[in-house]
Amino acid sequence: MKTRDSLIRLKRFQVDDKRRQLSQIETMIAEFNRMADELDDQIRSEQERVGITDVGHFAYPTFAKAAATRRDNLKNSALELDEQLERARDELNEAIEELKKFEQLEERDQQRERTAQEIAEQDQLDEIAARARGR
Template sequence: MKSRESLIRLKRFQVDEKRRQVTQIESMIADFHRMADELDDQIRTEQERVGITDVSHFAYPTFAKAAATRRDNLRNSALELNDQLEKARDELSEAIEELKKFEQLEERDQQRERDAQDMAEQVMMDEVASRIRAR
């Protein structure tokens, strides 16, 4: 019994850890998208400032080129993190299922103990009742 309780605590810890990991990856993806959107705004502002939107134009702003490269890198990183996020979500689901199995086993064992205790009490009550009737 004690080992199963320890195992359940361990499984709960693992589930919590997987949840934190999923949340962290989701947060990173959101941050990357936010930063990429900010770079888009900066690129548009720079293009409006100089009046050139054609990237291949010889006078296209260097800042806008560099910002576009950073933006593209952020978006690529977010895409790569999406793969990690899916994997982390799958691992979280598996950890939750494992935890449920152990909790169900523990619940079943506790129910058996309660049933056995109830049965023992009933046997004792039946004995007391039969002694009272015998008098």
């Protein structure tokens, strides 16, 4: 029983760890998207300021080009993290399933123990009742 208790604690720790990882990835994706949106705003603002929206124009602002590159890099990073996010979700689901299996085994063993204890108590009560009748 001690071994199973340890395994259940380990599985719970693993589930919690997978949840933390999932949350971290989701936070990073949200942060990258927020930063990319801010860069989009800055690019539009710069384009409006100089009046040039054609990226190929010789006078297109250098700041806007650099910001667009950073934005694109952030969006690509967010897409890569989406793949990690899916893997992390799968790993979390697997960890939860493993935990459930061990918890169900533990519950089944506890139910067996309760049933055995109830039977033993009933046997004792039956024995006491038989003695009382036999007097």
